Amino acid sequence: MKITTASGIPVADNQNSLTAGPRGPVLLQDFHLIEKLQHFNRERIPERVVHAKGSGAYGTFTVTHDISQYTKAKLFAAVGKQTETFVRFSTVGGEKGSADTERDPRGFALRFYTEEGNWDLVGNNTPMFFIKDGIKFPDFIHTQKRDPQTNLKSPTMMFDFWSKTPESLHQVTMLFSDRGTPDGYRFMDGFGSHTFSLINAAGERVYVKWHLKTQQGIKNLSAADATRLAGEDPDYAQRDLFGAIAAGDFPRWAVKLQVATEAELAAWEARTGWNPFDLTKVWPHKDFPLIPVGVLELNRNPVNYHAEVEQAALSPSNVVPGMGYSPDKMLQARLFAYHDAQLYRVGTNHQHLPVNAPRCPFHNQQRDGAMAGANGSASVNYDPVQSNGSNPHGMGHGEPPLALDGAAGRYDGRGKEDDYTQAGDLFRLMPADAQHKLFNNIAGPLSQVSAEIIARQLAHFDQADAAYGAGVRAALKARGVNVA
Template identity: 45%
Template structure:
């Protein structure tokens, strides 16, 4: 790598911490042979192994499992992601019978109130940091249904940074502190995302006004990942869930956010608690975005790619219900810090898709909760379902109930132990292809952000460009140029705006090619 830019007069003199990665690169050659912890060399460190190009991740991928398990255990005791947050309780009311698509009673019993616990959070950062930092926000809901707990874990934004969970540890690492300086490092961040153009749609979202919500009450929610609604006859309809704030979407100007961070770092936590305490109960209209399998085949891109939205012309949006929060926690640690969400907690009639980020989360969230809270974390009052539990799980640290008494903990048995019910059989779906790592980094990274950019107004385009330059300007020129090239592939207009703000108006973009 050409490191002559290090000698540019003035760079790093007032902020030497920004030089850390480049100093390392100057003093070290590229390390050969990536290995697992046991020393075994690995070829593909970017992509997980899957059954077919668009199929699910396979359990035999030891490198993926080791990296995810180690990643899940890197922070104690706070969450490795979404550490800073707030929680509240309330209920969901079903307003539309969706039995045409699913057997999940929470979506079919009109008028039924289902208790919920909701946690809002910043994706990055640590527990004590400011709320009003530019970042995506978590929007997680635990439905205590009469068929068991259903966890809907989403964001305030409709898309995600990456399309393969193998890249998730790196995504979070570049949003954490530099391991040498212990400072947030825009060089790390922009180096990573500029090398992965699949992040462009999320860049448009995070660096828009929605990157700093005015409050948790005034932001929308999205499942981001896709799921399947299923019926006992095997019918499948793909679905994304959306929540629309009845308080209206309101965002905080960057200058105000900076001042607020210094005046009240817990502004969003305080706002939620105070408004509920005053009786200003926030609510959201919840909808389902439905995609029929035959329409999924018409999609111009992989329909299970979470870096993209679904074309409205191919989907149907239907109301689902109303979510209302009317109760604050009585003990934050017991009811919010110990609150654990897991996308694999799905009730009959709601199932996963082959969305590769979701597939990784099905494992990672379970593993993280077991590490952070123990193998029996679902016995904690805030996580405990409101229905009877009967399974083969016994013993373990933190077992606080009757350990299911004398019920047989094996199957088959002759002594009235619990058994499966064919009524809740999961819907089959076809999978084919060779098990190997499939490189998805160049699968249509530009068409969706190009469509979104065209829909933006002048004010939004200027705001996004200005917000990007605030941090991109703190990186070396070769990273700026790489990011610029990505912006130009989306729209020359976007590239020109950012280039002008960076004083790089003479930059010439390079053509790129993508695989289908």
């Protein structure tokens, strides 16, 4: 194929710059050279602050069970109905060139291209998180990144934050179990993590949590294997996912949800003391059983990684009619932060890119800006004021009003909330060998921090379960750390 400039002009010579004589100097009029170097200097867009290293694939979601009693969303309208999807998996704390096998939560961001617009379920491979309020998210992520002086990852920063943040213990316990190093992306579960809501045709709201259960089975890496693969094949998860799909071995997940009415959640909170909208907590399956919904299958690899994966821009604010949010403080922060990040990272009109554009017709009155591909043409770019509103028969997506209560203020429930029971429950679910691995996985980085931080963190383990604290103490002592 004949090489051209970006404007389609044939290039006479792609091997030699235009020079004054055989030895130069180079002439500024060599536009092909200048365009090549200019574009090369701009080939990278800013990497994501979190979830920078990732892999993506397309697939289909197929409805297997009727949930129309909970939602009017059209993608669930009939058993057997299929919706095109895109998934981006990722690590969280590492840079774009980091290893796929680092101990880290994994992002599990799922887009449904529905006939009513894009629904983005932007979750992780864990059902809980380290913090419960988005105002602490930048602080937390700073501890997972590099020390501003040494430019090195810092166990001191991590455990200083965690030891002063008891609400993190539930997720810390999950992170330092073998689930913190999954064997690629195909062998792990996914979770929406937050509490969301569904609205049915009668305008009734229920609250839900989304689960994606791998049909390949859970497989994790030992700490030693994860470290070995980080050196031998830092792109291990990317290679595994792409290769499996290319070979026709399509990974699948069973999509399920937990459902509760507002009254049921209020009764559960009264009994347990746990806020159902707290992201550091889970809804136990014995209280809220999993309900099957459908199957997600990934069956097509991207053709262009940069265009389809690097520039993919998902946001939990993207919900379709029949869906809604919840009072989850972390979710409320993410509703703003994700879209804002995409505006900065990809651009004002990032929704015009094929991977981000809805598959259904769309019309808005946004105009112009960089990369304005679908710019509205001759259609009007304004909507006049109407006394009854533009949608007098419903609010927003048709969501019923949400009753709010209380004076506006900054409320701190920490110190009065139970941050230990669910972490202890998770610990007690682990068999003895998994507990032993947990102790050693924690003791490795914890042994590198000050005695003061160690003492604070051990106190949290003790409150979750006495055996938890004792096991970590023994693992620290085996590393020569003197602990009480």
